[in-house]
Amino acid sequence: QKEVEQDPGPLSVPEGAIVSLNCTYSNSAFQYFMWYRQYSRKGPELLMYTYSSGNKEDGRFTAQVDKSSKYISLFIRDSQPSDSATYLCAMSAGLGGAQKLVFGQGTRLTINP
């Protein structure tokens, strides 16, 4: 079993729809949870970062963490064609020194105009 599981998609939705992206994990030591967006042939861009359980909102993006279920989500409201990208969840037990990020496989998302 992989430490982090993420449905690779592809996921295709119409413009304006609410998008839900999810990851599950098995390591209860994970405390920090991140979502990165990666456009084709570019490096990942940090979208959201949360610590422990709870919700965090930033504009059209909301990140949720449920540590009891080992489940994290990213919601995108009013989705735009420019949101079309691969979304990677990542998590780690800490943020210090050489603490490694463990990535999900990434979900390819397409927003259709």
Add this chain to the structure above:
Amino acid sequence: GAVVSQHPSRVICKSGTSVKIECRSLDFQATTMFWYRQFPKKSLMLMATSNEGSKATYEQGVEKDKFLINHASLTLSTLTVTSAHPEDSSFYICSARVQVGVAFFGQGTRLTVV
């Protein structure tokens, strides 16, 4: 967010030659830098972790003599692919973090070995 600059963005080299990729943190001091490799439609595979002034720690299965990593300053790390072969063709990405904090990624380097 913080800016990590990676160069070149694309390089084509002949088989048997060496290629150097630079990763710079532009507006912060990166005590730790990470180098990843990404295959098409796949997630990032960690190759090595480097701390400024010390030897890099390589992940299992990554040849340290082939992928030379130098982290000589708090703002610069380099990855040199030595004696490159076509199977080394890939997308290489660096990331950097401050002592305690989230990691920011460079733009990536697409290496093609012909």
